[in-house]
Amino acid sequence: xxxxxxAARKRQKIDTVTIRFVGDSGDGMQLTGTEFTKASxxxxxxxxxxxxxxxxxxxxxxxxxxxxxxxVHFSSKDVHTPGDQPDVLVAMNPAAFKxxxxxxxxxxxxxxxxxxxxxxxxxxxxxxxxxxxxxxLKQNYRVVQVDMNQATEAALQGSGLSSKDAxxxxxxxxxxxxxxxxxxxxxxxxxxxxxxFAKKPEIAKANVAVFKAGYDFGxxxxxxxxxxxxxxxxxxxxTYRNITGNAATALGFAAVAKQTGRTVFLGSxxxxxxxxxxHEMSYMKAHGVVTYxxxxxxxxxxxxxxxxxxxxxxxxxxSGPGLALKAEMLGLAVIAELPLVVVNVQRGGPSTGxxxxxxxxxxxxxxxxxxxxAPLPVIAAQSPTDCFYAAxxxxxxxxxxxxxxxxxxxxxxxxxxxxxxxxxxxxxPKVEPKYQTEKNGPDGSYLPYMRDxxxxxxxxxxxxxGLEHRIGGLEKDSLSGMVSYDGMNHEKMVKTRAQKIRxxxxxxxxxxxxxxxxxxxxxxxxxxxxxxxxxxxxxxxxEGKSVAHAHLRWLNPxxxxxxxxxKSFKKVVIPEVNDGQLAFVIRGRFPGVDPIQYNRINGKxxxxxxxxKRVLELL
Amino acid sequence: MSTTNGTNGAQAAAVPAYxxxxxxxGVDPRWCPGCGDWSIINQVQKxxxxxxxxxxxxxxxxxxxxxxRFPYYMNNYGMHTLHGRAPSFASGLKVSRPxxxxxxxxxxxxxxxxxxxHFIHCMRRNLDIKVVMFNNRxxxxxxxQVSPTSELGKKTKTTPFGSPDQPFNPPALALGAGxxxxxxxxxxxxxxxxxxxxxxxxxxxxxxxEVLQNCPIFNDGAYLSLTEKSVKADQLLRMEQGxxxxxxxxxxxxIRLNRETIQLEVVTIGEGGVTEKDLVVHDATREDPxxxxxxxxxxxxxxxxxxxxxxxxxxxxxxxDLNAQQVQEQKAKSGKADMKTMLxxxxxxxxx
Ligand SMILES: Cc1ncc(C[n+]2csc(CCOP(=O)(O)OP(=O)(O)O)c2C)c(N)n1
Ligand code: SF4
Numbered sequence: 001x002x003x004x005x006x007a008a009r010k011r012q013k014i015d016t017v018t019i020r021f022v023g024d025s026g027d028g029m030q031l032t033g034t035e036f037t038k039a040s041x042x043x044x045x046x047x048x049x050x051x052x053x054x055x056x057x058x059x060x061x062x063x064x065x066x067x068x069x070x071x072v073h074f075s076s077k078d079v080h081t082p083g084d085q086p087d088v089l090v091a092m093n094p095a096a097f098k099x100x101x102x103x104x105x106x107x108x109x110x111x112x113x114x115x116x117x118x119x120x121x122x123x124x125x126x127x128x129x130x131x132x133x134x135x136x137l138k139q140n141y142r143v144v145q146v147d148m149n150q151a152t153e154a155a156l157q158g159s160g161l162s163s164k165d166a167x168x169x170x171x172x173x174x175x176x177x178x179x180x181x182x183x184x185x186x187x188x189x190x191x192x193x194x195x196x197f198a199k200k201p202e203i204a205k206a207n208v209a210v211f212k213a214g215y216d217f218g219x220x221x222x223x224x225x226x227x228x229x230x231x232x233x234x235x236x237x238x239t240y241r242n243i244t245g246n247a248a249t250a251l252g253f254a255a256v257a258k259q260t261g262r263t264v265f266l267g268s269x270x271x272x273x274x275x276x277x278x279h280e281m282s283y284m285k286a287h288g289v290v291t292y293x294x295x296x297x298x299x300x301x302x303x304x305x306x307x308x309x310x311x312x313x314x315x316x317x318x319s320g321p322g323l324a325l326k327a328e329m330l331g332l333a334v335i336a337e338l339p340l341v342v343v344n345v346q347r348g349g350p351s352t353g354x355x356x357x358x359x360x361x362x363x364x365x366x367x368x369x370x371x372x373x374a375p376l377p378v379i380a381a382q383s384p385t386d387c388f389y390a391a392x393x394x395x396x397x398x399x400x401x402x403x404x405x406x407x408x409x410x411x412x413x414x415x416x417x418x419x420x421x422x423x424x425x426x427x428x429p430k431v432e433p434k435y436q437t438e439k440n441g442p443d444g445s446y447l448p449y450m451r452d453x454x455x456x457x458x459x460x461x462x463x464x465x466g467l468e469h470r471i472g473g474l475e476k477d478s479l480s481g482m483v484s485y486d487g488m489n490h491e492k493m494v495k496t497r498a499q500k501i502r503x504x505x506x507x508x509x510x511x512x513x514x515x516x517x518x519x520x521x522x523x524x525x526x527x528x529x530x531x532x533x534x535x536x537x538x539x540x541x542x543e544g545k546s547v548a549h550a551h552l553r554w555l556n557p558x559x560x561x562x563x564x565x566x567k568s569f570k571k572v573v574i575p576e577v578n579d580g581q582l583a584f585v586i587r588g589r590f591p592g593v594d595p596i597q598y599n600r601i602n603g604k605x606x607x608x609x610x611x612x613k614r615v616l617e618l619l
Numbered sequence: 620m621s622t623t624n625g626t627n628g629a630q631a632a633a634v635p636a637y638x639x640x641x642x643x644x645g646v647d648p649r650w651c652p653g654c655g656d657w658s659i660i661n662q663v664q665k666x667x668x669x670x671x672x673x674x675x676x677x678x679x680x681x682x683x684x685x686x687x688r689f690p691y692y693m694n695n696y697g698m699h700t701l702h703g704r705a706p707s708f709a710s711g712l713k714v715s716r717p718x719x720x721x722x723x724x725x726x727x728x729x730x731x732x733x734x735x736x737h738f739i740h741c742m743r744r745n746l747d748i749k750v751v752m753f754n755n756r757x758x759x760x761x762x763x764q765v766s767p768t769s770e771l772g773k774k775t776k777t778t779p780f781g782s783p784d785q786p787f788n789p790p791a792l793a794l795g796a797g798x799x800x801x802x803x804x805x806x807x808x809x810x811x812x813x814x815x816x817x818x819x820x821x822x823x824x825x826x827x828x829e830v831l832q833n834c835p836i837f838n839d840g841a842y843l844s845l846t847e848k849s850v851k852a853d854q855l856l857r858m859e860q861g862x863x864x865x866x867x868x869x870x871x872x873x874i875r876l877n878r879e880t881i882q883l884e885v886v887t888i889g890e891g892g893v894t895e896k897d898l899v900v901h902d903a904t905r906e907d908p909x910x911x912x913x914x915x916x917x918x919x920x921x922x923x924x925x926x927x928x929x930x931x932x933x934x935x936x937x938x939x940d941l942n943a944q945q946v947q948e949q950k951a952k953s954g955k956a957d958m959k960t961m962l963x964x965x966x967x968x969x970x971x
Binding site: 240263267287294295328464466471 | 679700704712949
């Protein structure tokens with residue numbers, strides 16, 4: 001009977017699906033999400049993911065603030081975001097159900113573990129009655145209730161596993177069900193489980209059994225009328241891996257070390273959501289990376305500048321509060337004109353703010369957050385995989401121009417993942433550090449501040465005979481680098497340093513406008529909102545609207561053609577996950593341009609549907 | 620990778636025969652006449668030609684304060700960083716370039732107030748960094764405020780009614796933080812200071828050298844009670860490795876361990892049956908820092924002399940060596956991973 005049912009079912013081809021797995025911190029949702037992501041990647045889909053977990057490490061089970069989620073958006077087309085609204089919500093308990101239901105697309109599928117909807121759990125989630133019994137639920141969503149607790153127990157009967165260990169397997173039930181629903185390769189996952197738990201064969205066996213039970217339930221039960229298939233997308237040929245923004249950032253720096261044969265030195269102090277950069281790079285000792293977990297952020301950047309003084313490629317990674325602490329040291333790197341990359345993985349602020357939630361609100365501190373006149377280049381990565389290229393680019397700029405560079409990413413990029421096509425070495429940006437080895441003064445001396453035509457000073461490192469010199473944070477003579485309190489020399493130095501940073505524009509590509517080159521509306525984005533804004537513009541153009549998109553990777557200096565681009569559109573809309581920081585900067589730099597702000601500061605990425613609605617109102 | 624201080628083998632042979640002049644940058648120091656800093660730089664410049672390291676491989680790093688102008692006056696590589704932050708800068712330099720000899724020149728305010736955190740971590744890590752702290756018990760550069768080493772009750776511009784805060788005892792702090800070399804000297808004792816600096820240069824690991832320094836402008840005579848000719852012999856106790864702790868004009872005073880109170884006490888040889896054999900024999904090489912700490916705390920009680928010399932000098936693996944070792948091990952493990960292999964990591968798939 002069951003096979004007949006299966007045969008009678010239609011296998012429907014669809015383009016794009018977003019699934020969100022939500023449960024308790026201890027329910028294994030991150031694992032479930034990543035396993036499903038891998039399967040989608042192997043099936044050739046383009047995809048983007050976003051994990052969302054609580055600030056508390058082990059929040060009480062069943063509590064509203066202990067809900068952990070993982071969203072994956074997979075498609076046969078290009079995707080730029082982890083998806084606005086899930087099409088499928090897998091909720092493992094009432095708390096997860098309560099905190100996520102509002103996001104589920106109307107008409108979407110709600111798969112709930114009804115076994116977790118016990119009186120105690122309902123109470124923890126603040127329910128007086130069981131919400132699954134609300135008839136409105138069925139009107140809005142396709143509700144599938146499965147007692148996964150019981151099903152898991154049944155699948156493990158006689159396995160000898162403790163009931164606690166057995167209960168831990170239930171996420172594999174949900175995974176199995178999703179595998180069936182989206183026609184994923186069952187055997188592949190069985191192999192993956194066996195590999196993952198190779199050291200604990202009894203756990204591997206149990207997880208496989210539960211996974212299969214979930215899969216078979218899809219096959220045999222009559223709840224599902226359809227099975228879906230998302231065909232492979234036309235990704236560029238190559239070898240791929242899935243990568244998060246933080247891992248990509250780390251890898252970008254390791255690539256620099258490999259490419260240049262120089263030491264990349266990361267001095268850092270743990271802070272969410274930047275910590276994984278330090279974690280990842282700590283494993284890269286074999287590849288020319290030295291990591292140093294400093295006693296605080298100041299020491300993190302201090303050690304990195306020290307390393308750069310010594311000829312290594314200094315990097316420091318942090319998030320908002322850490323960048324605040326690094327401000328004084330950044331000034332030192334600016335005046336000493338030493339290469340350095342400061343990665344700031346932005347999060348909700350001010351102060352401790354919302355550490356696990358994303359925000360784009362550190363643009364001001366990146367551009368202006370130092371005392372004195374201290375301009376420096378600022379680059380923002382636009383996607384998880386772009387973090388790789390942005391890290392390399394930031395270092396390329398730092399060593400070429402002898403300057404600290406701030407690289408902005410954010411929590412959304414840092415934790416989100418997407419397929420990363422492993423580039424060929426020839427496709428990588430060229431980082432070319434150069435040391436001074438010869439005296440450059442007219443009288444056979446070494447002048448550490450004698451500049452070339454681009455105003456770049458030489459980099460002579462300790463160990464080089466004859467070029468011994470002393471520099472520091474005090475204003476320096478424009479040639480010898482000796483301390484100088486001469487007012488006119490100071491003015492000259494301030495202007496020279498500023499001009500040098502303006503000269504960096506030769507390495508800033510022109511802004512590319514996607515869509516009509518002039519017309520009604522230009523959406524101007526920067527950083528991590530790239531995907532949402534690009535998707536919005538594409539969706540609006542598909543509806544025949546004149547909406548273009550341009551994305552600023554360079555926040556300082558800005559592309560040469562930016563002014564002209566802004567003036568080619570009747571309306572410029574700047575969507576940001578902050579209260580309007582880029583809009584403020586644009587108004588200041590391009591008098592006469594008054595961008596329309598679109599701001600969301602709710603700790604989440606921009607929603608395509610919401611932004612689209614807003615732009616439609618403007619058209 | 621060579622991580623020695625260059626006192627051995629081939630490297631030493633290649634070091635030119637320097638004179639003091641080779642270490643003078645030609646920039647005139649801006650210290651006030653009579654400042655103890657003059658004597659310190661004089662000794663450092665005298666010692667440098669003797670340490671067996673090429674000039675270009677020596678780096679002086681400082682924070683902010685009068686004393687921190689030091690690097691400008693040396694003819695080495697140097698960096699004048701930020702207030703209190705020199706140890707962080709030095710640490711990054713040392714970890715990434717273990718072959719360099721790295722010195723940190725700092726003041727009591729710089730090292731122990733704003734830089735307290737960096738200082739203790741620099742000591743604990745046991746990177747081969749030598750921190751020379753000029754202790755004038757005052758903030759000089761900002762014109763005379765209390766510092767973390769100013770004595771209780773000290774009147775300054777910010778403590779017109781006397782400082783209510785207990786001071787740090789710097790050598791004890793360094794020992795507590797795990798420094799493997801801890802010493803003290805005095806600006807007016809040039810030869811002694813030179814000896815201590817030379818020992819520090821030869822030590823491989825975190826070294827702390829406190830130099831008691833007079834600031835004639837804002838804290839004149841802070842150490843007169845120790846250094847004035849008439850009292851010096853009774854007030855300064857010179858610790859010498861392997862020698863009993865004796866001091867005093869006629870060399871008759873000494874330090875003995877009272878076994879009941881487990882305290883060090885001052886005794887006089889010849890009195891109450893005390894002989895030289897009863898005195899503590901100085902040994903800075905004890906791994907356990909208890910003795911060194913007792914000595915560092917000796918002058919905290921009235922009536923006790925102030926020890927100068929080396930409190931502690933022990934060998935432990937340095938952080939930069941352990942780090943270099945890990946790099947070698949990881950390199951050996953991963954073989955010659957090329958760029959592509961490195962970028963690929965472990966889980967990949969192919970799209971054709
Ligand atoms: C962040 C910061 N805070 C304060 C100062 C001002 N400042 C400069 S030196 C100094 C105290 C120096 O005292 P000490 O380290 O004892 O050195 P000395 O001048 O006595 O040699 C202070 C407070 C500064 N330069 N930077
Ligand atoms: S103020 Fe004091 S410490 Fe500073 S230079 Fe003058 S005498 Fe020396």
